[in-house]
Amino acid sequence: MTDYLELAAPGVKGLRPYQPGKPVEELEREYGISNIIKLASNENPLGPSPLALDAIRQELDQLARYPDGNGFVLKQALSTKLGVPQSHITLGNGSNDILEIIVRAFATPDNDIIFSRHAFAVYPLVVKAINAKPVETPAKDWGHDLDAMTEAVTENTRLIFIANPNNPTGTWLAGAALKAFIAGLPRHVIVVVDEAYFEYAIDPRMQAEGYPDALQWLDEFPNLIVTRTFSKAYGLAALRVGYAVSHPGIADLLNRVRQPFNVNHLALVAASAALNDAQHLDKGIHLNAVGMQQLVEGFDAMGLTFIPSVGNFISVDVGKEAAGVYDALLREGVIVRPVANYQMPNHLRVTIGLAQENARFLQSLQKVLA
Amino acid sequence: MTDYLELAAPGVKGLRPYQPGKPVEELEREYGISNIIKLASNENPLGPSPLALDAIRQELDQLARYPDGNGFVLKQALSTKLGVPQSHITLGNGSNDILEIIVRAFATPDNDIIFSRHAFAVYPLVVKAINAKPVETPAKDWGHDLDAMTEAVTENTRLIFIANPNNPTGTWLAGAALKAFIAGLPRHVIVVVDEAYFEYAIDPRMQAEGYPDALQWLDEFPNLIVTRTFSKAYGLAALRVGYAVSHPGIADLLNRVRQPFNVNHLALVAASAALNDAQHLDKGIHLNAVGMQQLVEGFDAMGLTFIPSVGNFISVDVGKEAAGVYDALLREGVIVRPVANYQMPNHLRVTIGLAQENARFLQSLQKVLA
Numbered sequence: 001m002t003d004y005l006e007l008a009a010p011g012v013k014g015l016r017p018y019q020p021g022k023p024v025e026e027l028e029r030e031y032g033i034s035n036i037i038k039l040a041s042n043e044n045p046l047g048p049s050p051l052a053l054d055a056i057r058q059e060l061d062q063l064a065r066y067p068d069g070n071g072f073v074l075k076q077a078l079s080t081k082l083g084v085p086q087s088h089i090t091l092g093n094g095s096n097d098i099l100e101i102i103v104r105a106f107a108t109p110d111n112d113i114i115f116s117r118h119a120f121a122v123y124p125l126v127v128k129a130i131n132a133k134p135v136e137t138p139a140k141d142w143g144h145d146l147d148a149m150t151e152a153v154t155e156n157t158r159l160i161f162i163a164n165p166n167n168p169t170g171t172w173l174a175g176a177a178l179k180a181f182i183a184g185l186p187r188h189v190i191v192v193v194d195e196a197y198f199e200y201a202i203d204p205r206m207q208a209e210g211y212p213d214a215l216q217w218l219d220e221f222p223n224l225i226v227t228r229t230f231s232k233a234y235g236l237a238a239l240r241v242g243y244a245v246s247h248p249g250i251a252d253l254l255n256r257v258r259q260p261f262n263v264n265h266l267a268l269v270a271a272s273a274a275l276n277d278a279q280h281l282d283k284g285i286h287l288n289a290v291g292m293q294q295l296v297e298g299f300d301a302m303g304l305t306f307i308p309s310v311g312n313f314i315s316v317d318v319g320k321e322a323a324g325v326y327d328a329l330l331r332e333g334v335i336v337r338p339v340a341n342y343q344m345p346n347h348l349r350v351t352i353g354l355a356q357e358n359a360r361f362l363q364s365l366q367k368v369l370a
Numbered sequence: 371m372t373d374y375l376e377l378a379a380p381g382v383k384g385l386r387p388y389q390p391g392k393p394v395e396e397l398e399r400e401y402g403i404s405n406i407i408k409l410a411s412n413e414n415p416l417g418p419s420p421l422a423l424d425a426i427r428q429e430l431d432q433l434a435r436y437p438d439g440n441g442f443v444l445k446q447a448l449s450t451k452l453g454v455p456q457s458h459i460t461l462g463n464g465s466n467d468i469l470e471i472i473v474r475a476f477a478t479p480d481n482d483i484i485f486s487r488h489a490f491a492v493y494p495l496v497v498k499a500i501n502a503k504p505v506e507t508p509a510k511d512w513g514h515d516l517d518a519m520t521e522a523v524t525e526n527t528r529l530i531f532i533a534n535p536n537n538p539t540g541t542w543l544a545g546a547a548l549k550a551f552i553a554g555l556p557r558h559v560i561v562v563v564d565e566a567y568f569e570y571a572i573d574p575r576m577q578a579e580g581y582p583d584a585l586q587w588l589d590e591f592p593n594l595i596v597t598r599t600f601s602k603a604y605g606l607a608a609l610r611v612g613y614a615v616s617h618p619g620i621a622d623l624l625n626r627v628r629q630p631f632n633v634n635h636l637a638l639v640a641a642s643a644a645l646n647d648a649q650h651l652d653k654g655i656h657l658n659a660v661g662m663q664q665l666v667e668g669f670d671a672m673g674l675t676f677i678p679s680v681g682n683f684i685s686v687d688v689g690k691e692a693a694g695v696y697d698a699l700l701r702e703g704v705i706v707r708p709v710a711n712y713q714m715p716n717h718l719r720v721t722i723g724l725a726q727e728n729a730r731f732l733q734s735l736q737k738v739l740a
Contacts, residue, residue, distance in 0.1 A: 004619035007528065007558065012475050012623055018630040020439040038435075047434040056636075060426065063640070064417040064605040065408075069390040093463055096629050104499070105382050129474070129627060158377065188377065235434040238635035249374035253382055257499060259466050260388040265608035266426075266636055270433070 010109070011131030018125055022335050031330065038335040039351040039361055042167065042197075042313045044235035046284045049277035052236060052270040059269050067265040074263075077272045078243060082215060087248040090255055093262045095196050095229040095242035098254075100126045102225060102244070103159065105257045106190055107132045111158035116144040118169050118342050120194065123161045132158075142307045142315075143171030146181040153189060160185070163194045164214070165201050168339050168349040170309020172201060175212030182221050190250070192225045196242075197311040199233035199281060200288055206310055215245055222247040230271045232312060233284055239267035288312045291352035298362035302369070307347075315339060315347040318369065322348045325368055332364040380479070381501030388495055392705050401700065408705040409721040409731055412537065412567075412683045414605035416654045419647035422606060422640040429639050437635040444633075447642045448613060452585060457618040460625055463632045465566050465599040465612030468624075470496045472595060472614070473529065475627045476560055477502045481528035486514040488539050488712050490564065493531045502528075512677045512685075513541030516551040523559060530555070533564045534584070535571050538709050538719040540679020542571060545582030552591050560620070562595045566612075567681040569603035569651060570658055576680055585615055592617040600641045602682060603654055609637035658682045661722035668732035672739070677717075685709060685717045688739065692718045698738040704731050 005013055021040030028034060075086040092098035099122055107113055109131040115123040117139040127134040135157075137148040144162060153160075165172040182191050193214040201211045214226045225246040231237035241263055244254060274280075292314065299306050299316050306316040318325045326338040326348060337349040350361060375383055391410030398404060445456040462468035469492055477483055479501040485493040487509040497504040505527075507518040514532060523530075535542040552561050563584040571581045584596045595616040601607035611633055614624060644650075662684065669676050669686055676686040688695045696708040696718060707719040720731060 004617070004623055007476055007560065008623050009475060009478050012626055015626040017626050017628075018439075020436060020630050023435075023438045025438065026440075026442070041436050043434045043436065045434070047431065052433070053430050056426070056430065059608075060423050061417065063422070063608040064414045065393075066390060066411050066413065066601070066607045067610070068393045068395065069388075070396075072396070093629065093634075094631060096631065100629065105379060106377055108379050190377065231436070237436045237631075238429075238433040240437070240631055240634045247374070253374055253378050256382055256385040256387050258387075259463065259470065260390050261464060261466065261607075261610055264463075264610045264634055264637060267634060 009131065011129050015125070015128055018121060019341065021337055024335070027330060027335060033333050036333040036335065037353065037357045037360060039353050039357060040335040040337045041237065042232055042311065042351045043237050044233060044284050044312070045353045045357065046235060046287060048235035048270065049274045049280040051273040051277045055269040055273035056266050059266060062265060065265065067261050067263060067268055069260040071263055071268055074268045074272045077275045081275050082245065084215065084218070084245055085248070088218070088245050088251055090244040090246070090251050090258060091263050092242040092244065094231060094240040095194065095227050096122055097262055098227050098242045098244045099123065101254050101257045102192055103127060103130055103132065105253045107158045110156060112154055112156045113159045113161070114149055114152050114157060115161040116149065118142055118166070118344060119144070119161065120163050120167050121341060141171070142169040144173060146173070146177060150181065150184060153186065157189050160189060160191045161194060162191060163196070165197045165310045167197065167311060168313065168315050168337070168342055168344070169307050170311045170314055171307065172211055172310050174210035176210060178212060178214070179217060182217065182224060185223065187223065190223045190225060192227060194227045196227070196229045197232055198228055200285060200312050201310045203285060203289065211310070218245065218247065222249070225250060230274060233281055234271070234274045235284065236270055236274060239270055241267045241271040288352050291355065291358050294355065294358045295350065295352065295362070302366060313349050313351045315344065315349045317346050318348055320346060322346055328368040329364055332368065334361050334364045336361070379501065381498050385495070385498055388491060389711065391707055394705070397700060397705060403703050406703045406705065407723065407727045407730060409723045409727060410705040410707045411607065412602055412681065412721045413607050414603060414654050414682070415724045415727065416605060416657060418605035418640065419644045419650040421643040421647045425639040425643035426636050429636060432635060435635065437631050437633060437638055439630040441633060441638055444638045444642045447645045451645050452615065454585065454588070454615055455618070458588070458615050458621055460614040460616070460621050460628060461633050462612040462614065464601060464610040465564065465597050466492055467632055468597050468612045468614045469493065471624050471627045472562055473497060473500055473502065475623045477528045480526060482524055482526045483529045483531070484519055484522050484527060485531040486519065486536070488512055488536065488714060489514070489531065490533050490537050491711060511541070512539040514543060516543065516547060520551065520554060523556065527559050530559060530561045531564060532561060533566070535567045535680045537567065537681060538683065538685050538707065538712055538714070539677050540681045540684055541677065542581055542680050544580035546580060548582060548584070549587060552587065552594060555593065557593065560593045560595060562597060564597045566597070566599045567602055568598055570655060570682050571680045573655060573659065581680070588615065588617065592619070595620060600644060603651055604641070604644045605654065606640055606644060609640055611637045611641040658722050661725065661728050664725065664728045665720065665722065665732070672736060683719050683721045685714065685719045687716050688718055690716060692716055695738055699734055702734040702738065704734045706731070
């Protein structure tokens with residue numbers, strides 16, 4: 001047996017794994033530099049609520065026990081917070097796990113799965129892994145083109161992924177348009193509204209402009225799944241907690257595919273506790289808004305164009321192939337995210353950091369581009 | 371859309387999720403009793419090494435960061451400990467994740483996947499989830515019948531699962547027989563040797579009787595995958611860390627299917643630290659041997675037969691349908707594991723606990739059976 005690829009499942013043969021943001025330790029090892037800042041993975045610069053840390057410390061004598069496979073405590077907390085029954089909730093090892101579970105529960109190699117150009121890179125990955133057919137629709141002003149997505153639907157379409165807001169573009173869809181789109185879908189199509197950056201987009205300004213909370217439509221559209229995460233605004237990316245909210249019939253199927261202990265115990269208790277700290281969440285959202293303004297002004301001052309974003313990140317056009325700029329920033333100790341794999345070769349995606357991190361990034365960018 | 375089952379992938383329609391051991395909190399909620407002992411999930415009664423707890427405490431300021439998707443530090447520690455290159459290792463969110471990744475990487479609905487009667491319940495689950503064909507071979511003295519497994523191989527066979535020792539029977543295969551079995555397999559068949567309970571079986575007594583470390587055969591058999599876990603002897607079930615060791619060509623394919631952040635950050639650092647505490651590991655293995663003797667003597671005194679086990683658990687025949695005995699034990703505040711789903715309706719599986727837990731279980735069993 002010399003070629004293992006011959007034995008691999010068909011979808012796996014062509015699979016190229018997701019490329020994460022470069023970890024700080026890796027840059028230290030490879031380049032031998034220190035004092036590094038990482039603005040590459042849309043992580044919360046404030047970290048999680050102190051309540052989450054307390055919850056972890058209190059459970060350190062429970063590590064030999066398997067997690068509660070039903071995630072009762074976290075589901076109860078989410079149920080209260082969101083106003084949905086526990087039977088509507090599916091817990092995931094991050095949103096990534098949820099997206100994979102959805103595809104595995106509902107799609108086969110005979111199905112088309114639709115997503116937009118420049119949308120989150122995990123969508124095509126989970127589709128290809130099961131050898132289903134990825135259908136990428138064109139973008140409109142860097143965002144999702146709902147008309148193009150409607151036109152792409154066939155009798156073989158089983159799933160549509162909508163990121164709202166989208167990563168890495170930061171674009172968003174207003175409630176009226178998105179609702180009309182979902183209402184117009186045939187009954188055999190399940191639509192996943194991925195709200196990983198929801199918390200950043202619900203400030204009063206965005207709500208006034210029509211950014212929707214898709215949970216409000218669950219009763220109306222039984223073919224709707226809304227996904228969220230604790231990795232962004234809740235500052236718990238290290239622990240891997242995401243969730244889906246859907247009709248209980250869908251949740252039942254997702255929970256059949258879900259691994260019985262997919263979310264670990266410390267993750268369950270930390271996420272439950274973090275839900276109780278609205279003040280910390282608000283502080284992070286405010287910091288993000290101020291930092292976004294700082295970057296936008298910096299880009300304007302440098303004469304760089306960018307895609308207006310409602311997330312905790314922004315994609316800036318560096319005016320040329322961005323790979324070299326990314327490398328030069330690494331040598332300055334600044335990690336951002338190249339997005340050539342999103343068909344955005346001239347952009348870099350930068351996470352909003354602390355004020356001093358944003359300032360250092362802007363200075364380094366100016367130096368590198370000079 | 372009234373019937374979501376119509377939209378589900380074929381394997382998912384018949385899927386019944388894994389039934390975990392009953393959590394202590396659930397029994398408290400349902401029965402309103404306290405002072406509960408749980409001997410239901412083969413958890414280490416000593417808990418993990420204190421080094422693991424220290425490692426977690428030191429990383430609590432890193433929770434907003436994504437885990438290292440490559441798991442560099444843990445792979446490095448495992449590589450040193452096991453004497454295999456890092457390129458041979460695949461990390462999983464528990465062994466369960468590893469087993470699922472293996473099936474998804476190598477099998478399709480056209481493939482047969484072989485496992486033994488009374489073998490670990492997750493094997494048929496991961497097979498059914500992808501709609502491959504589960505092939506269950508008969509047991510021999512409650513353990514794997516390697517001749518029957520060899521006979522079951524067809525041109526469509528892609529995977530064989532061997533649990534050594536097996537859960538829930540505690541049976542094991544000697545090195546010579548297992549090696550001859552693997553050597554006799556055709557080249558298109560990948561064999562997974564699941565060594566979740568490996569650490570309990572490697573005491574000098576077992577090694578003298580021929581219990582093998584399957585890692586020694588990796589160079590010889592490129593179609594071999596060995597899986598292990600930190601959930602049992604290392605006492606870290608709450609954190610979900612398992613791993614596979616294989617030819618790097620196989621590891622490459624497994625890592626393509628693996629979710630990029632499948633093992634969370636606290637799990638990575640705790641597992642790495644736990645590997646450095648050989649003394650704690652030995653203490654747990656010794657405690658287990660003494661406790662096993664305590665239960666065996668207790669069963670003998672009650673005239674109950676049991677399956678001799680080299681794991682950290684033992685399955686006892688209660689002489690009648692065990693479901694009622696299980697329920698009666700719950701009311702006594704003692705959680706053990708019914709194994710009717712393993713086609714062992716008269717057995718209960720009991721985890722070896724602390725001496726006082728073992729004693730209380732034996733007293734409760736005697737009372738309930740009286």
